[in-house]
Amino acid sequence: MHELSLCRSLVTTLEQEAVTRGLTRIVRIDLGIGCLSCVEPEALRFAFDAVAKPQSLARCELAIRRVPGQARCHGCGRHYEVHRWLDVCPGCGGDSRDLEGGDEIMIEQMEAC
Amino acid sequence: MCGHCGCDTQPPVQTRVIDLHRDLMDANHRQAAHNRAYFHRQRLTALNLVSSPGAGKTTLLEITLQQLQGRRPALVIEGDQQTELDAARIRATGTPAVQVQTGQACHLDASMVHGALHELPPAPGGLLFIENVGNLICPAQFDLGERARVVLVSVTEGDDKPLKYPGIFRDADLLLITKTDLLPHVNFDPARCLAHARRIRPQLPALQLSATSAEGLDGWLDWLRQLDTEGD
Numbered sequence: 001m002h003e004l005s006l007c008r009s010l011v012t013t014l015e016q017e018a019v020t021r022g023l024t025r026i027v028r029i030d031l032g033i034g035c036l037s038c039v040e041p042e043a044l045r046f047a048f049d050a051v052a053k054p055q056s057l058a059r060c061e062l063a064i065r066r067v068p069g070q071a072r073c074h075g076c077g078r079h080y081e082v083h084r085w086l087d088v089c090p091g092c093g094g095d096s097r098d099l100e101g102g103d104e105i106m107i108e109q110m111e112a113c
Numbered sequence: 114m115c116g117h118c119g120c121d122t123q124p125p126v127q128t129r130v131i132d133l134h135r136d137l138m139d140a141n142h143r144q145a146a147h148n149r150a151y152f153h154r155q156r157l158t159a160l161n162l163v164s165s166p167g168a169g170k171t172t173l174l175e176i177t178l179q180q181l182q183g184r185r186p187a188l189v190i191e192g193d194q195q196t197e198l199d200a201a202r203i204r205a206t207g208t209p210a211v212q213v214q215t216g217q218a219c220h221l222d223a224s225m226v227h228g229a230l231h232e233l234p235p236a237p238g239g240l241l242f243i244e245n246v247g248n249l250i251c252p253a254q255f256d257l258g259e260r261a262r263v264v265l266v267s268v269t270e271g272d273d274k275p276l277k278y279p280g281i282f283r284d285a286d287l288l289l290i291t292k293t294d295l296l297p298h299v300n301f302d303p304a305r306c307l308a309h310a311r312r313i314r315p316q317l318p319a320l321q322l323s324a325t326s327a328e329g330l331d332g333w334l335d336w337l338r339q340l341d342t343e344g345d
Contacts (some may be wrong), residue, residue, distance in 0.1 A: 002254060004217065009140060017131075096312070112131060
């Protein structure tokens with residue numbers, strides 16, 4: 001389960017941010033998880049609850065937003081969002097395309113004091 | 114705890130929202146870039162071999178290393194959750210190999226590869242084969258600094274594997290269909306498998322081989338040779 005190792009780096013990153021910014025508590029973090037990343041949000045939540053966390057993160061809420069990938073259809077040139085791997089072009093139904101993004105795992109914001 | 118009666122109520126606190134926009138894979142990206150720079154300086158061509166467990170990665174390596182012997186230096190990093198078994202098989206071919214035991218992790222990451230590099234002798238101009246943990250999901254997210262990612266699919270698996278596990282094919286540089294000597298006995302269509310993979314990665318090149326009969330091996334060795342010229 002790679003979500004566990006991702007959560008460890010998430011906790012380390014947040015701890016560093018807390019120290020650098022002189023924060024005592026992080027109450028919420030907003031993650032942007034690409035729809036085409038190999039990360040399952042529920043597994044990530046489970047892992048985040050399970051990993052050892054410092055006091056500053058003890059009651060931190062995890063908010064997850066799914067970020068679609070961007071595609072350009074080889075058939076008709078249309079740009080469209082890809083939420084699932086096998087989504088086809090909504091214009092012509094073509095399944096050949098260039099794909100960009102959708103694989104990010106970003107800490108977008110945090111709410112802290 | 115509250116200051117009045119000792120209940121669990123948290124006193125209200127003034128919080129603020131901070132924009133971070135930090136990529137959680139940053140540390141791995143940086144380490145992968147460091148590995149890549151090292152490979153470049155050493156003129157070492159690194160390959161990341163990924164597949165499900167049992168697709169024939171180690172067997173492919175054994176036969177490949179025998180062919181390369183005396184012609185080109187090679188190194189191997191073996192990733193498995195447990196045991197030294199695969200590294201022992203590789204060392205039996207006379208090739209230096211390091212086993213990385215990933216413990217609870219289901220993939221290799223760039224820092225595990227970096228750690229293993231310190232245990233390998235230099236091999237300028239050579240090939241470094243990194244055999245990832247047998248898993249079609251987790252290794253997809255982790256750049257190791259490799260020159261090329263090779264995805265193996267054996268004919269004893271379904272030819273719909275690319276549709277079921279698309280993520281690993283997105284950054285693939287080669288689809289290698291293995292165990293082709295078994296094709297008469299299984300319902301696997303190589304053309305269909307490739308068509309599925311190309312829905313994820315258009316123009317993905319593909320090769321077929323059998324490590325048992327050695328059929329198709331020359332195509333694979335040619336591909337390895339050609340990789341260097343393209344990389345420089």
